[in-house]
Amino acid sequence: xxxxxxxxxxxxxxxxxxxxxxxxxxxxxxxxxxxxxxxxxxxxxxxxxxxxxxxxxxxxxxxxxxxxxxxxxxxxxxxxxxxxxxxxxxxxxxxxxxxxxxxxxxxxxxxxxxxxxxxxxxxxxxxxxxxxxxxxxxxxxxxxxxxxxxxxxxxxxxxxxxxxxxxxxxxxxxxxxxxxxxxxxxxxxxxxxxxxxxxxxxxxxxxxxxxxxxxxxxxxxxxxxxxxxxxxxxxxxxxxxxxxxxxxxxxxxxxxxxxxxxxxxxxxxxxxxxxxxxxxxxxxxxxxxxxxxxxxxxxxxxxxxxxxxxxxxxxxxxxxxxxxxxxxxxxxxxxxxxxxxxxxxxxxxxxxxxxxxxxxxxxxxxxxxxxxxxxxxxxxxxxxxxxxxxxxxxxxxxxxxxxxxxxxxxxxxxxxxxxxxxxxxxxxxxxxxxxxxxxxxxxxxxxxxxxxxxxxxxxxxxxxxxxxxxxxxxxxxxxxxxxxxxxxxxxxxxxxxxxxxxxxxxxxxxxxxxxxxxxxxxxxxxxxxxxxxxxxxxxxxxxxxxxxxxxxxxxxxxxxxxxxxxxxxxxxxxxxxxxxxxxxxxxxxxxxxxxxxxxxxxxxxxxxxxxxxxxxxxxxxxxxxxxxxxxxxxxxxxxxxxxxxxxxxxxxxxxxxxxxxxxxxxxxx
Amino acid sequence: xxxxxxxxxxxxxxxxxxxxxxxxxxxxxxxxxxxxxxxxxxxxxxxxxxxxxxxxxxxxxxxxxxxxxxxxxxxxxxxxxxxxxxxxxxxxxxxxxxxxxxxxxxxxxxxxxxxxxxxxxxxxxxxxxxxxxxxxxxxxxxxxxxxxxxxxxxxxxxxxxxxxxxxxxxxxxxxxxxxxxxxxxxxxxxxxxxxxxxxxxxxxxxxxxxxxxxxxxxxxxxxxxxxxxxxxxxxxxxxxxxxxxxxxxxxxxxxxxxxxxxxxxxxxxxxxxxxxxxxxxxxxxxxxxxxxxxxxxxxxxxxxxxxxxxxxxxxxxx
Numbered sequence: 001x002x003x004x005x006x007x008x009x010x011x012x013x014x015x016x017x018x019x020x021x022x023x024x025x026x027x028x029x030x031x032x033x034x035x036x037x038x039x040x041x042x043x044x045x046x047x048x049x050x051x052x053x054x055x056x057x058x059x060x061x062x063x064x065x066x067x068x069x070x071x072x073x074x075x076x077x078x079x080x081x082x083x084x085x086x087x088x089x090x091x092x093x094x095x096x097x098x099x100x101x102x103x104x105x106x107x108x109x110x111x112x113x114x115x116x117x118x119x120x121x122x123x124x125x126x127x128x129x130x131x132x133x134x135x136x137x138x139x140x141x142x143x144x145x146x147x148x149x150x151x152x153x154x155x156x157x158x159x160x161x162x163x164x165x166x167x168x169x170x171x172x173x174x175x176x177x178x179x180x181x182x183x184x185x186x187x188x189x190x191x192x193x194x195x196x197x198x199x200x201x202x203x204x205x206x207x208x209x210x211x212x213x214x215x216x217x218x219x220x221x222x223x224x225x226x227x228x229x230x231x232x233x234x235x236x237x238x239x240x241x242x243x244x245x246x247x248x249x250x251x252x253x254x255x256x257x258x259x260x261x262x263x264x265x266x267x268x269x270x271x272x273x274x275x276x277x278x279x280x281x282x283x284x285x286x287x288x289x290x291x292x293x294x295x296x297x298x299x300x301x302x303x304x305x306x307x308x309x310x311x312x313x314x315x316x317x318x319x320x321x322x323x324x325x326x327x328x329x330x331x332x333x334x335x336x337x338x339x340x341x342x343x344x345x346x347x348x349x350x351x352x353x354x355x356x357x358x359x360x361x362x363x364x365x366x367x368x369x370x371x372x373x374x375x376x377x378x379x380x381x382x383x384x385x386x387x388x389x390x391x392x393x394x395x396x397x398x399x400x401x402x403x404x405x406x407x408x409x410x411x412x413x414x415x416x417x418x419x420x421x422x423x424x425x426x427x428x429x430x431x432x433x434x435x436x437x438x439x440x441x442x443x444x445x446x447x448x449x450x451x452x453x454x455x456x457x458x459x460x461x462x463x464x465x466x467x468x469x470x471x472x473x474x475x476x477x478x479x480x481x482x483x484x485x486x487x488x489x490x491x492x493x494x495x496x497x498x499x500x501x502x503x504x505x506x507x508x509x510x511x512x513x514x515x516x517x518x519x520x521x522x523x524x525x526x527x528x529x530x531x532x533x534x535x536x537x538x539x540x541x542x543x544x545x546x547x548x549x550x551x552x553x554x555x556x557x558x559x560x561x562x563x564x565x566x567x568x569x570x571x572x573x574x575x576x577x578x579x580x581x582x583x584x585x586x587x588x589x590x591x592x593x594x595x596x597x598x599x600x601x602x603x604x605x606x607x608x609x610x611x612x613x614x615x616x617x618x619x620x621x622x623x624x625x626x627x628x629x630x631x632x633x634x635x636x637x638x639x640x641x642x643x644x645x646x647x648x649x650x651x652x653x654x655x656x657x658x659x660x661x662x663x664x665x666x667x668x669x
Numbered sequence: 670x671x672x673x674x675x676x677x678x679x680x681x682x683x684x685x686x687x688x689x690x691x692x693x694x695x696x697x698x699x700x701x702x703x704x705x706x707x708x709x710x711x712x713x714x715x716x717x718x719x720x721x722x723x724x725x726x727x728x729x730x731x732x733x734x735x736x737x738x739x740x741x742x743x744x745x746x747x748x749x750x751x752x753x754x755x756x757x758x759x760x761x762x763x764x765x766x767x768x769x770x771x772x773x774x775x776x777x778x779x780x781x782x783x784x785x786x787x788x789x790x791x792x793x794x795x796x797x798x799x800x801x802x803x804x805x806x807x808x809x810x811x812x813x814x815x816x817x818x819x820x821x822x823x824x825x826x827x828x829x830x831x832x833x834x835x836x837x838x839x840x841x842x843x844x845x846x847x848x849x850x851x852x853x854x855x856x857x858x859x860x861x862x863x864x865x866x867x868x869x870x871x872x873x874x875x876x877x878x879x880x881x882x883x884x885x886x887x888x889x890x891x892x893x894x895x896x897x898x899x900x901x902x903x904x905x906x907x908x909x910x911x912x913x914x915x916x917x918x919x920x921x922x923x924x925x926x927x928x929x930x931x932x933x934x935x936x937x938x939x940x941x942x943x944x945x946x947x948x949x950x951x952x953x954x955x956x957x958x959x960x961x962x963x964x965x966x967x968x969x970x971x972x973x974x975x976x977x978x979x980x981x982x983x984x985x986x987x
Contacts, residue, residue: 371792372732372792374734374735374736374790375732375734378735385736389779389782392778392782393775394775394778394779394782395768395772395775395776395779400772400775404771404772404775407771407815408828410819411819411822411823411828413982414823414981414982422982422983423979423982423983425982426816426819426975426978426979426982427975427979429815429816429819429978430812430815430816430971430974430975430978433811433812433814433815433816434808434811434812436811437778437807437808437809437810437811437812438808440778440781440782440804440807440808441804441805441807441808443782444782444785444786444789444800444804445801445804447786448785448786448788448789448790448797448800449789452734452736452786452789452790452792453789453790453791453792453797454732454792517766517767523766524827524829524832525826525827525828525829525832526769526771526822526827526828526829527766527767527769527829528767528768528769528772529766529767529768532764532767533750533767533768533772533776536746536750536767537743537746537747537750538746539746540745540746540749540750541742541743541745541746542742544742544745544746544895545742548723548891548895552723552724552891553723553724553725553726553727553890553891555726555727555890556726556727556728556729556890557726557727557728557729558728558729558730558731559728559729559730559731560730560731561730561731561732561791561792561793561887562728562730562793562886562887563791563793563794563795563886563887564795564886567793568793568794571792573793573794574792574793574794574797575789575794575796575797575798575800575801579797579801580797580800580801580804581801582801583801583802583805583960583961584804584805584808586961587805587961587964
């Protein structure tokens with residue numbers, strides 16, 4: 001019974017959190033908590049893997065006498081839940097491993113109790129099989145992560161990040177609450193089995209989808225409800241940032257998949273239009289925002305927004321194909337989206353671990369003060385390089401495989417009958433390609449400015465290599481990125497039961513293909529073999545190295561950099577993150593961010609330095625959130641007068657309210 | 670026996686692209702020189718340059734890292750693998766299914782990613798300017814390329830280059846508006862990808878106009894030789910790609926025998942020559958664009974690609 005094993009692990013995690021409050025916060029207590037989290041996550045991971053791969057077992061369910069008295073707390077592990085449990089616990093185990101090596105955490109008592117609780121809550125969301133348990137766990141996940149975001153609450157801007165996160169999380173839960181209320185109907189059948197049995201009318205189903213896109217989408221970081229994410233994710237300690245970006249956003253994706261593919265029954269075709277449009281916009285805007293950032297962790301957080309967009313594109317395609325009865329194509333699109341879920345959790349966690357190692361070694365998140373770390377932190381540099389190549393969707397690593405599958409799914413779409421989709425899908429394909437290319441630019445910038453070049457500050461010059469636990473966590477995920485990239489058939493076959501359960505068909509088995517290729521539709525249509533591509537590149541590169549060193553020349557001499565004959569001594573003359581992004585900012589940013597450059601050039605004879613400043617505006621914040629905040633402030637100011645009335649006036653108000661309510665009641669009934 | 674013969678033919682293709690690539694570069698240079706009433710260097714000059722560079726010692730900047738030293742080989746390997754997967758004289762070779770057109774484009778993107786990183790490794794301003802502009806150009810070239818791939822895949826029902834080439838050679842294709850648009854867009858993308866005029870100038874030594882040359886400014890000796898060879902391979906790859914997609918005549922099918930292979934190889938040589946002459950004429954006749962005009966150029970390619978795809982989505986017969 002996998003559900004029992006995972007639930008026991010969750011109970012263990014909750015217990016660890018409670019003990020951590022009592023046990024104090026010395027280094028040994030912290031290590032014990034992270035050690036326990038690691039062991040429990042690994043156990044849950046093993047149980048979830050067994051549940052996913054053992055197709056014959058079927059779903060396993062249990063009811064605990066908690067929660068609503070007539071309902072109990074229902075839990076169930078089916079193929080979909082098992083896959084997301086794998087993702088959650090894989091990320092959780094790596095973050096715990098990273099946590100083992102943390103020294104010098106300024107406020108461990110604000111981190112250690114909430115860390116296992118956060119892991120437990122994410123597991124519970126995926127396990128839940130009734131609306132009450134789902135929402136309760138969802139809120140627990142929000143609050144635990146909020147507490148972790150506020151761990152360093154005295155740092156600049158962190159309090160604001162926590163506030164925005166709390167507001168957006170409450171808003172998201174409210175939307176989900178309404179969605180489940182609509183799903184459960186007037187009789188209050190809150191169990192997922194009851195919801196599945198009751199077929200909602202098209203209007204209700206559409207409303208529910210909209211609410212879930214708002215609720216789960218805000219947690220996942222869909223534009224325009226993403227604003228909290230780039231504030232909150234970087235504010236948390238780095239291993240928690242990895243969990244929030246790599247894993248919690250995936251739990252949010254799970255929420256959408258569970259409702260849209262499972263609970264709502266048959267989809268309508270126009271749902272996919274909404275999801276595809278949101279996904280395309282999110283992918284491109286996310287990466288553009290990321291390109292403009294100089295803060296390493298914030299850049300990574302904006303990249304999460306981009307990748308969620310890519311996942312949504314896959315899900316939208318799957319909805320379209322499912323609605324039009326194209327089961328095989330739907331299975332392909334859904335597999336692509338879920339493959340990207342796993343991939344993103346791998347490389348985004350890896351990159352956040354790397355950013356954490358850089359932060360711990362230098363105390364800097366600002367890329368403009370880093371540089372040259374490849375010489376000071378060689379092992380971290382290798383692992384982060386793997387993550388950068390993977391997230392830029394370059395072969396032979398894993399990010400490419402899932403984007404390739406998504407593109408193959410897009411190529412299936414001309415057979416869709418609806419005109420809206422026929423026109424939207426190729427445009428979204430173009431947006432997907434644009435976001436992939438921009439992601440490569442963004443990670444050349446991030447890696448080049450942080451790890452390459454010359455150190456731009458004394459801290460970067462004296463950085464030390466990360467500790468062995470952080471290195472182990474990064475190495476494990478870098479290895480998994482490579483493994484999933486060269487043996488994608490393993491993952492695709494592992495995802496087959498999920499596709500079978502959600503869209504009624506599965507992709508053809510891939511592991512039986514010759515040479516371990518992947519063939520999504522048919523051999524004459526498309527195929528890709530990561531293993532051979534990797535082997536060919538490795539082989540020809542080493543052949544070239546051997547031949548040249550053997551027969552041509554192996555002499556090398558060190559000398560000052562050439563730089564066209566004018567080597568400049570100061571590291572400040574290097575290209576910075578801002579200057580790297582300048583061409584793209586000039587081309588795309590003038591429209592998207594209203595980017596304006598101001599040159600302050602003093603007249604001849606004035607000894608002031610010349611200055612170039614760039615103005616970037618976040619149009620989504622200015623256009624949506626700022627007006628709402630102003631309206632709330634305005635209303636609060638007006639209503640504030642009510643606090644200073646005399647007792648007579650209060651009594652009058654109470655009386656008037658009573659009369660009005662009675663009148664309404666009388667007229668209503 | 671059959672398997673060994675197949676692998677031999679595949680190996681012959683790999684050797685062929687490697688050997689022909691410098692020749693094509695030399696040929697384009699020669700034709701350009703003749704068009705400008707110069708004599709130009711001989712056709713084998715690129716080979717001589719490569720041998721000379723390979724024999725020289727490498728001068729590394731003081732702070733160059735291992736990434737800087739490894740990158741030339743990685744770029745060469747990725748480009749070589751990509752170039753050997755494009756049909757040259759025959760379709761359906763043993764390993765042709767290893768990567769489809771999307772994967773070949775992505776392999777080139779991998780090579781570019783590492784080259785851009787190497788440009789930033791030493792920490793000079795020229796390396797940075799080259800990397801930054803190269804990534805800006807590729808940000809527009811790649812989506813355009815992908816939309817072209819969409820067009821081809823929708824027409825031929827496959828992203829597998831061999832299948833597409835076979836389909837293009839068959840009489841059922843006919844003239845299509847979409848394919849015409851895609852061909853123009855592909856040529857524009859190929860010019861940008863290969864750093865040719867009007868996007869970039871492969872012969873420039875004026876620093877502020879360099880893109881590709883600025884990234885490789887710090888390279889010397891065998892490293893520079895690898896990068897030069899990779900650039901030649903990339904040019905050959907794009908000419909082969911355009912030839913096998915839009916001029917698939919003379920392509921033979923794997924297993925056709927020595928005679929068929931010879932015909933295919935002769936046809937391939939002729940196509941390369943025609944492609945080289947056209948490129949030289951185009952480059953001679955046009956001036957280089959300002960860097961910030963390049964997005965307009967590639968934006969046009971992007972729009973052509975999108976138009977071609979949309980036409981196909983809207984009507985399967987255009």
